[in-house]
Amino acid sequence: MKKATVERILDAAEVEFGAHGFVETSLRTITGKAGVNLAAVNYHFGSKKGLIQAVTDRFFEPLTVGLQAHLQELAKAEISHHDALVQIYRGLLLEALRIAQGNPARLVLFARLVNSAYNQSQGHLRKHLTHQYAPVFMLFIQAMREHMPSMDHEQFFWRFHQLMGMMVFTLSNSEALTAICAAEYAQQRGLPEIVQQLIATLVAAAEAPVVAIEKLA
Amino acid sequence: MKKATVERILDAAEVEFGAHGFVETSLRTITGKAGVNLAAVNYHFGSKKGLIQAVTDRFFEPLTVGLQAHLQELAKAEISHHDALVQIYRGLLLEALRIAQGNPARLVLFARLVNSAYNQSQGHLRKHLTHQYAPVFMLFIQAMREHMPSMDHEQFFWRFHQLMGMMVFTLSNSEALTAICAAEYAQQRGLPEIVQQLIATLVAAAEAPVVAIEKLA
DNA sequence: GTTAGTTTGAAACGAATGTTTTAAACGTTC
DNA sequence: GAACGTTTAAAACATTCGTTTCAAACTAAC
Structure with a gap:
């Protein structure tokens, strides 16, 4: 079974943030690696800051x-x-x-x-x-x-x-x-x-x- | 007498880079603080990378x-x-x-x-x-x-x-x-x-x- | 099965960035 | 002082980013 969208975003974001930092990681690369839609980040976490804090x-x-x-x-x-x-x-x-x-x-x-x-x-x-x-x-x-x-x-x-x-x-x-x-x-x-x-x-x-x-x- | 453009860019860039880092400092704020035109950076240093290396x-x-x-x-x-x-x-x-x-x-x-x-x-x-x-x-x-x-x-x-x-x-x-x-x-x-x-x-x-x-x- | 609420998808928006272009101003040299 | 290379000015360009929009798809309750 496919992992939930939220979790997949967090997993991908964690990897990318760890590798390239917060500012140099775009939401598009995160959602791309996670295989989810771009808008999902703003929907589930409100903003990029929200995602960072969730991670x-x-x-x-x-x-x-x-x-x-x-x-x-x-x-x-x-x-x-x-x-x-x-x-x-x-x-x-x-x-x-x-x-x-x-x-x-x-x-x-x-x-x-x-x-x-x-x-x-x-x-x-x-x-x-x-x-x-x-x-x-x-x-x-x-x-x-x-x-x-x-x-x-x-x-x-x-x-x-x-x-x-x-x-x-x-x-x-x-x-x-x-x-x-x-x-x-x-x-x-x-x-x-x-x-x-x-x-x-x-x-x-x-x-x-x-x-x-x-x-x- | 007014300092040369190159030097004024370097001075301003140094301050901004030190305060906010390289990626989070835009050429526009640098040229703004230096009181020079935006294009002067690319003219004198080729690119932002060139400016960073010059600093x-x-x-x-x-x-x-x-x-x-x-x-x-x-x-x-x-x-x-x-x-x-x-x-x-x-x-x-x-x-x-x-x-x-x-x-x-x-x-x-x-x-x-x-x-x-x-x-x-x-x-x-x-x-x-x-x-x-x-x-x-x-x-x-x-x-x-x-x-x-x-x-x-x-x-x-x-x-x-x-x-x-x-x-x-x-x-x-x-x-x-x-x-x-x-x-x-x-x-x-x-x-x-x-x-x-x-x-x-x-x-x-x-x-x-x-x-x-x-x-x- | 219908409906209301939730989630996803695709596209577009608005702002900011580095860079390039074009022309005007400047300065030096002959 | 005219001509030429150098420097500056203003605007536009192309790209990327976070965010928003809106319709479609899905889910769950009645």
Whole structure:
């Protein structure tokens, strides 16, 4: 049986958005790949923005649910700052990995979505994300803050951006990501291993000592 | 005296590209801000791609010249791996900072340009950059490789991407970047201080020990 | 079986974009 | 100062995009 139109649009949109971004993907290519009529997008989702947000929710809703549970359980555990940081990022990326279902393109989509939470382009998506998932975001940030003491507010602000940047950018590199997964020369290297290495670097960067500000030049 | 048309287009394009990206900036807004005719872009630069590459070259040419000199001098020095890494990123970011001339928007532009060297969208710019500045890129990568021993090829590949990602993403955050520079609450924090902290995190991430690959789930 | 509501199909609309064209203005050279 | 190549000006062109329209097809309830 043929999948429902809505679902086929979402599937196609997800792939195209992940591969070429939001602005550079036209509704016509989406409906073309989905094998549905062009008008179906505006009928079912109201607008292109609506479609983008629908794609977002289909990924973020299960992600945030899983992450929230993970973080709440983590809050009860008594572990070192280091282990906590590992678990925080492990929780986030493991959830993303689970939802991506081993598909590199879906991880790229995840990275793009998080990126939109920071970027002022696609402002509607930023608003949608922050409004919809603010509690989990807050939980995530506070968990990091808690286990990154010895930083004042501003230092943490920038360190946090740096960490998110590393994560988002690494996972956005669709070319390298898909290449490494399809490569014969790296049989045992897949998405999980890449994520594993990413976590290690993230935590090391998080724990980097704060430098004394001195003149650069 | 009025600046030449070419220069005024480049100035305006630089600002707009840095603020809104390449695809989301139209030639009409550029020529509008520059106070020149629309056709002038295609006349002087051939196409929009040509303009993008011209903007790129005006930033990258002096940058790469300075960086190459810095790296060559660094190769002669006998210092620790740690200090070398600091100097490598210090050299890159200091050059970018010098060319940006204290303007946050120009740093954002720099980040976007580097991003285009990785992203397959704007493929023409990627080709242009890699063709034009390949020697300096190679010099930079090899310098990093040299001072990040204990990593095999694949590990270094991903670590390098992670580092570039952190740098690019942090400097791409134009909103935060300009806000922090204009803020009253942080009188002594400017671009140089942000870059200083970035370098510290970059080096810490570069030196993060390679993890043993184990099963994640 | 008829009817009311929902979904799909094909075409067109209006706006925005990069590019091209044509002519006028400018500047330099002989 | 006349002639010629260069630069600018204004308009139009061709294409693409998101969106809308309206009729046809389908679905489900009575």
